[in-house]
Amino acid sequence: MGGAQLERPSGARPGVCVRRSFRAHAGDQPRRPPGPIPAPGTMKQEPAAPNTSPASQSPTPSAQFPRNDGDPQALWIFGYGSLVWRPDFAYSDSRVGFVRGYSRRFWQGDTFHRGSDKMPGRVVTLLEDHEGCTWGVAYQVQGEQVSKALKYLNVREAVLGGYDTKEVTFYPQDAPDQPLKALAYVATPQNPGYLGPAPEEAIATQILACRGFSGHNLEYLLRLADFMQLCGPQAQDEHLAAIVDAVGTMLPCFCPTEQALALV
Numbered sequence: 001m002g003g004a005q006l007e008r009p010s011g012a013r014p015g016v017c018v019r020r021s022f023r024a025h026a027g028d029q030p031r032r033p034p035g036p037i038p039a040p041g042t043m044k045q046e047p048a049a050p051n052t053s054p055a056s057q058s059p060t061p062s063a064q065f066p067r068n069d070g071d072p073q074a075l076w077i078f079g080y081g082s083l084v085w086r087p088d089f090a091y092s093d094s095r096v097g098f099v100r101g102y103s104r105r106f107w108q109g110d111t112f113h114r115g116s117d118k119m120p121g122r123v124v125t126l127l128e129d130h131e132g133c134t135w136g137v138a139y140q141v142q143g144e145q146v147s148k149a150l151k152y153l154n155v156r157e158a159v160l161g162g163y164d165t166k167e168v169t170f171y172p173q174d175a176p177d178q179p180l181k182a183l184a185y186v187a188t189p190q191n192p193g194y195l196g197p198a199p200e201e202a203i204a205t206q207i208l209a210c211r212g213f214s215g216h217n218l219e220y221l222l223r224l225a226d227f228m229q230l231c232g233p234q235a236q237d238e239h240l241a242a243i244v245d246a247v248g249t250m251l252p253c254f255c256p257t258e259q260a261l262a263l264v
């Protein structure tokens with residue numbers, strides 16, 4: 001099942017989360033992710049099944065069950081990496097928006113989905129950052145969707161990915177004055193797959209070289225860059241853009257010129 005089929009945002013956005021202070025990168029140039037890659041599949045939205053109490057849900061590894069007004073039995077799940085384009089669980093509603101106080105970093109190793117034991121790929125996690133802002137998609141699950149989603153994500157994110165759960169405050173892009181409590185999957189430095197910081201050029205090299213059961217690590221990077229492009233110019237992620245930039249610089253080395261391909 002595909003992931004986010006997001007409508008390209010139109011016009012100015014009421015909900016803007018812009019860094020309070022721009023941290024220039026050495027040799028910083030205006031950067032743009034590459035042109036759009038084939039859009040991900042359509043989102044799967046199903047009518048919610050009758051409510052079941054969250055107490056009967058499979059336990060989340062650590063965060064409490066974030067409750068919101070309205071339907072306290074519903075759960076919002078915040079995705080900021082592959083969940084943005086491939087949630088692969090049934091949900092009732094979805095919103096594009098952001099969380100404050102976190103920055104997204106390609107600092108988590110992945111030996112299953114986008115890498116192997118010998119060549120771990122790099123996927124994203126959230127880094128606590130007072131000035132940070134991370135854009136993504138929040139999915140609302142209700143009724144029996146809750147236990148199914150948590151059970152699925154526990155395997156995909158926690159067991160296979162090393163992620164733990166954390167409660168975050170999500171600001172919908174079109175209603176930032178009505179924030180929602182949501183569950184996010186975050187890879188902390190204590191998990192065995194954590195790789196931590198590296199120069200963005202080194203991260204780009206690793207991404208170009210790795211693939212796993214869910215596909216190439218480059219697809220993971222470019223689908224995320226495509227999502228950020230859809231969010232509009234106010235959604236900045238300098239770390240992501242720097243890695244995409246570095247990949248663009250290196251790709252010619254991986255793509256022989258016509259001359260090199262000329263038959264002798």
Ligand SMILES: N[C@@H](CCC(=O)N[C@@H](CS)C(=O)NCC(=O)O)C(=O)O
Binds near residue numbers: 123
């Ligand atoms: N928890 C983040 C990152 C999730 C993520 O990328 N997790 C990896 C596990 S290592 C995954 O599910 N990959 C599936 C894929 O690459 O298609 C999110 O909310 O999107």
